[in-house]
Each structure stands twice: as structure tokens, then as C-alpha cells.
Amino acid sequence: MANEVKTLNVEGMSCSHCENSVKKAVGALNGVGNVTVDLKSKKVTIEFDPAKVNVDIIKDTIEDQGYDVV
Known part of the structure; x- marks a missing residue:
């Protein structure tokens, strides 16, 4: 099955630490x-296998890091 690519708008990221924590948790x-x-556009783009993970799980993971998916 082909991977999907999804871009999410994420509020609250302001520095490289924010960027790294989101990358590490979602990755x-x-x-x-x-x-x-x-960081400039406040967007996170994720390539994922929909058979293994869904967008809701990805959103929850980002929100668990303290950021808001809008």
C-alpha cells in the first residue's frame, strides 16, 4: 500500500527545540x-503508512508534546 502525505497546521512551535521534539515524537x-x-509557516508534513498509523494518532502525538494542531 502506498504511503500518504499529510500536512498539519501546528500552533505553538517557535524554536529548533520545538521542531526537534515534534520530529522525534512523530518520527x-x-x-x-x-x-x-x-517553523515559519507553522506546518508539519508527515509521510506515513495508513495501514499502521492514522492522522488522529499523529495529531495526538503532536498535542502530547504541548502544541496545538489547528
Whole structure:
């Protein structure tokens, strides 16, 4: 099955530590391939296998790091 790519708007990220914590947490999820964080546009782009992980789990993981998915 092909991977999906989803871009989420995330509020509250302001520095490289924010970027790294989101990348590390989301990247650790089973089924997530690539995670790209753009602090300026407040966007997180995730490549993932929908058979292993879904967008709700990814959103919850980002919110668990203290950021808001809008």
C-alpha cells in the first residue's frame, strides 16, 4: 500500500527545540516515514503508512508534546 502525505497546521512551535521534539515524537510512531517541520509557516508534513498509523494518532502525538494542531 502506498504511503500518504499529510500536512498539519501546528500552533505553538517557535524554536529548533520545538521542531526537534515534534520530529522525534512523530518520527517514533510505527508507520511514520518522513517528518518535515516548517517553523515559519507553522506546518508539519508527515509521510506515513495508513495501514499502521492514522492522522488522529499523529495529531495526538503532536498535542502530547504541548502544541496545538489547528
